Amino acid sequence: MTARRAAVACALLLPRVAWAADPMLARRGVPAAAIVIAPTAKPDEKLAAAELQEYVRKISGATLPIALSDRRTSVIPSVRIGVFGQAPVEAWKGEKPAPDAFSVETSGNELYVVGGDTRGSLYGTYELIERALDVRWFMPGELGEDVPAQATLPLPRVKFAKGPAFGHVSGIIWGGGPGTEAWELRMRGKVGPPEAFGHNWHNVLPFTPQNFAANPEWFAEVGGVRGQSPQLCTAHPDIVRFSVEAARRYFDRNPDSPLFSLSPNDGYGFCEDARCRAVDALYGGGAGVLSDRFVHYGNEVLAQLATTHPGKQVGIYAYATHVNPPNRARPAPGYATMVAKMPWEFCHVHALADPACGPNRRFLSYMQGWNSVVAHSGIYEYYGHFFVSATWPIVHSLRRDIPLYHQMGIERFITESQQHWATQGLNLYVTAKLLWDPKADVDLLLDEYYKRFYGKAATAMRRYWGRWEEAMIATAAHGDGGYEWLRVFTNPLVAETGGYLVEAERAAADDSEKVRRRVAFVKVGHGYTEAWTQIIEAGLRGDVAGARAWGDEAIRRGRATAGMVPQPVYVYIVESQTPYLVYLASLGVPPWVSLRYP
Ligand SMILES: [Zn+2]
Numbered sequence: 019m020t021a022r023r024a025a026v027a028c029a030l031l032l033p034r035v036a037w038a039a040d041p042m043l044a045r046r047g048v049p050a051a052a053i054v055i056a057p058t059a060k061p062d063e064k065l066a067a068a069e070l071q072e073y074v075r076k077i078s079g080a081t082l083p084i085a086l087s088d089r090r091t092s093v094i095p096s097v098r099i100g101v102f103g104q105a106p107v108e109a110w111k112g113e114k115p116a117p118d119a120f121s122v123e124t125s126g127n128e129l130y131v132v133g134g135d136t137r138g139s140l141y142g143t144y145e146l147i148e149r150a151l152d153v154r155w156f157m158p159g160e161l162g163e164d165v166p167a168q169a170t171l172p173l174p175r176v177k178f179a180k181g182p183a184f185g186h187v188s189g190i191i192w193g194g195g196p197g198t199e200a201w202e203l204r205m206r207g208k209v210g211p212p213e214a215f216g217h218n219w220h221n222v223l224p225f226t227p228q229n230f231a232a233n234p235e236w237f238a239e240v241g242g243v244r245g246q247s248p249q250l251c252t253a254h255p256d257i258v259r260f261s262v263e264a265a266r267r268y269f270d271r272n273p274d275s276p277l278f279s280l281s282p283n284d285g286y287g288f289c290e291d292a293r294c295r296a297v298d299a300l301y302g303g304g305a306g307v308l309s310d311r312f313v314h315y316g317n318e319v320l321a322q323l324a325t326t327h328p329g330k331q332v333g334i335y336a337y338a339t340h341v342n343p344p345n346r347a348r349p350a351p352g353y354a355t356m357v358a359k360m361p362w363e364f365c366h367v368h369a370l371a372d373p374a375c376g377p378n379r380r381f382l383s384y385m386q387g388w389n390s391v392v393a394h395s396g397i398y399e400y401y402g403h404f405f406v407s408a409t410w411p412i413v414h415s416l417r418r419d420i421p422l423y424h425q426m427g428i429e430r431f432i433t434e435s436q437q438h439w440a441t442q443g444l445n446l447y448v449t450a451k452l453l454w455d456p457k458a459d460v461d462l463l464l465d466e467y468y469k470r471f472y473g474k475a476a477t478a479m480r481r482y483w484g485r486w487e488e489a490m491i492a493t494a495a496h497g498d499g500g501y502e503w504l505r506v507f508t509n510p511l512v513a514e515t516g517g518y519l520v521e522a523e524r525a526a527a528d529d530s531e532k533v534r535r536r537v538a539f540v541k542v543g544h545g546y547t548e549a550w551t552q553i554i555e556a557g558l559r560g561d562v563a564g565a566r567a568w569g570d571e572a573i574r575r576g577r578a579t580a581g582m583v584p585q586p587v588y589v590y591i592v593e594s595q596t597p598y599l600v601y602l603a604s605l606g607v608p609p610w611v612s613l614r615y616p
């Protein structure tokens with residue numbers, strides 16, 4: 019509004035120039051501007067131009083030309099996308115943005131999208147599309163996006179600069195799935211240079227018959243026997259040497275990566291031999307000593323690595339048996355960790371800072387302990403469940419946890435997230451937003467989400483998701499395990515929430531086809547949740563045949579979603595985990611008891 023008024027004022031004072039008074043992107047569906055990138059543009063800059071072109075076309079019908087020019091074209095308005103100091107944004111004068119960060123500013127006839135690097139220019143373009151062109155990506159795929167229609171589109175008058183809140187985010191999409199990679203980029207869900215911080219000992223020394231035969235002592239001794247566990251004996255000097263060599267090979271192939279992962283293979287079975295116990299004894303032994311042992315090992319690798327690759331990090335998860343901070347070992351400056359908030363041990367029903375939650379008090383003390391000794395801290399979260407494809411509404415807790423992680427100065431963030439978009443997708447949307455704006459007003463965010471995603475069905479859908487969250491919170495009386503919340507799955511609650519979906523369908527009947535499809539999409543997730551609940555209920559009343567029949571039905575309903583974009587429930591998880599739930603039900607022990615952490 020201000021800009022328009024200013025433009026009118028100028029028109030009174032200056033001789034009229036056809037384009038100058040009111041620069042436009044599109045006029046009545048006809049292109050009125052160009053997108054400019056450098057002739058040497060990298061893939062991220064080319065993608066930025068293509069995405070801007072695509073969304074302006076979806077909004078206005080006009081396909082803006084993409085010009086490869088390093089000269090200033092002053093004939094028509096332009097959106098210039100590039101890296102700070104380089105063509106075609108070299109004329110923009112301002113402070114250089116950091117990597118992944120950007121400044122976006124309109125100056126006269128030109129709109130500059132200036133990245134600290136090529137990724138920053140792409141993220142600046144997405145921020146522009148979202149903030150100034152009012153597009154939303156609530157979910158992957160065409161069904162998830164909300165695009166306004168406007169045939170006449172002024173060149174946005176903007177000025178903003180922004181960078182990610184966390185130093186490193188390894189994505190919000192973990193299990194993959196159709197359409198999800200594009201969504202993750204649009205939500206700016208990857209931050210920092212690429213790295214592979216995961217279970218990785220199989221890349222140091224694979225547990226093969228040949229390697230075991232070459233020297234059994236390289237592998238863990240468990241219960242007096244070697245050859246049963248694929249874990250390594252980290253006190254063996256050869257293992258330290260192999261680790262250094264593997265790190266060197268990795269960094270030579272990936273010079274931009276800051277970190278090599280030395281995280282053990284998944285699971286348990288760590289070495290109990292005399293060599294490893296001697297290392298444990300250096301740190302006093304007792305609870306938490308496995309963490310001391312791994313810090314000791316990581317430090318040894320770092321010391322040798324520094325002769326060829328100074329400044330690089332090694333990373334070891336704080337996970338399972340070694341989630342607690344070390345007793346006495348002190349990580350060297352290049353040591354990085356990610357503390358895993360395993361849902362089978364800790365709690366996602368309560369916020370981390372909730373003093374009434376015992377498991378989370380324990381987890382918070384672990385995080386604080388690691389934070390006080392390690393230079394590179396990280397959090398490994400689980401916001402899309404690896405076992406439960408049914409509803410898992412934890413927005414009420416993650417909206418408090420992510421700001422806390424940020425406040426604690428956590429450097430790395432990852433969420434393991436399976437693609438259950440019809441049952442758990444809102445977790446991932448809110449996560450993506452909070453990772454850039456930990457102080458965002460989540461109530462406003464949710465208001466907008468319900469209004470724009472569900473249209474006339476907003477009130478009923480809000481009741482639907484709100485009821486699940488409320489019921490989750492009501493399961494909160496838990497003792498020593500993280501799975502008490504499975505009590506949420508009862509037939510009356512499924513029936514009640516199903517009623518809200520019927521209301522939503524009725525309300526959506528005179529809304530757009532897209533809104534109706536979104537409600538139908540959630541209904542698919544509710545159908546799976548119903549079958550999952552029936553398995554549990556059958557188990558509780560000792561009806562093994564019923565549990566099996568509902569297990570088959572759950573898999574049938576899950577498989578029926580194959581190929582949908584995005585995945586309402588992740589078929590792989592449905593197929594692999596439903597039989598396990600049926601097995602638990604057949605034991606006649608409630609799953610929240612059978613899954614209790616030992
Ligand atoms: Zn050992």
Ligand SMILES: [Zn+2]
Binds near residue numbers: 365375
């Ligand atoms: Zn709790």
